[in-house]
Amino acid sequence: MARKIKSILIVLLVGVVAYNSVYFKKLDEVKTLKAAKDFDATRYAQTFWDTKLMPSLDKAVDLGQLVSMLSNEQKKTFETYSHALGIGNLRYFLVIGNGTVRAVEPDYVSVNLDANTRITLATEFIFGNAVRDASGLISINEFVNMMDFNNVSAEINKIIRERVLPPFRNSVKEGDQIQFVGAIETNKEHPELYNIEVIPIQLSIQTE
Secondary structure (H helix, E strand, O other), X not given: OHHHHHHHHHHHHHHHHHHHHOOOOOHHHHHHHXXXXXOOHHXXXXXXXXHHHHHHHHHOEEHHHHHHHHHHOHHHHHHHHOEOXXXXXXXXXXXXXXXXXXXXXOOXXXXXXXXXXXXXXXXXXXXXXXXXXXXXXXXXXXXXXXXXXXXXXXXXHHHHHHHHHHHHHHHOXXXXXXXXXXXXXXXXXXXXXXXXXXXXXXXXXXXX
């Protein structure tokens, strides 16, 4: 009898250990975890830059014209040209422009578009989501979590710091005529029209 009870207790103990050693996850959870683990933000950003963003630069709106349109038809201009992934007031534009370098500062280059419009090209502190979101070519639904989504922004900004800015910063000087394509962020309720910061995507110094 004692031996039988002992055998039952051993079976129960083995069962408890086995139960606590085995657990199940939903298939969707497993797939999501694997996708998050396998996601390569650097590769995604480089592919996006080369195959999607660069070919779309011809869709950029002239910044001088954009300022004028925002002054006269603000709501329509935001609806037509801006992009955003959230429901807040921040909106992003893909812009192009030409201007004259007014000053080269440690953190930015000041540029006169015309007699009335001055902008700054960011050349040191490149952060945020402006470039990622301005083109409207990336959907948040492509990502399984916000960390991956935000890491893409960080990698895009890294491309700007490493590819776009060094040759420009090494050559640009006051009085140069330049062309730029970039992204701007502004508030649709209170758009900034007089001190616009452009995150550059493409920069060139015009030669005679």
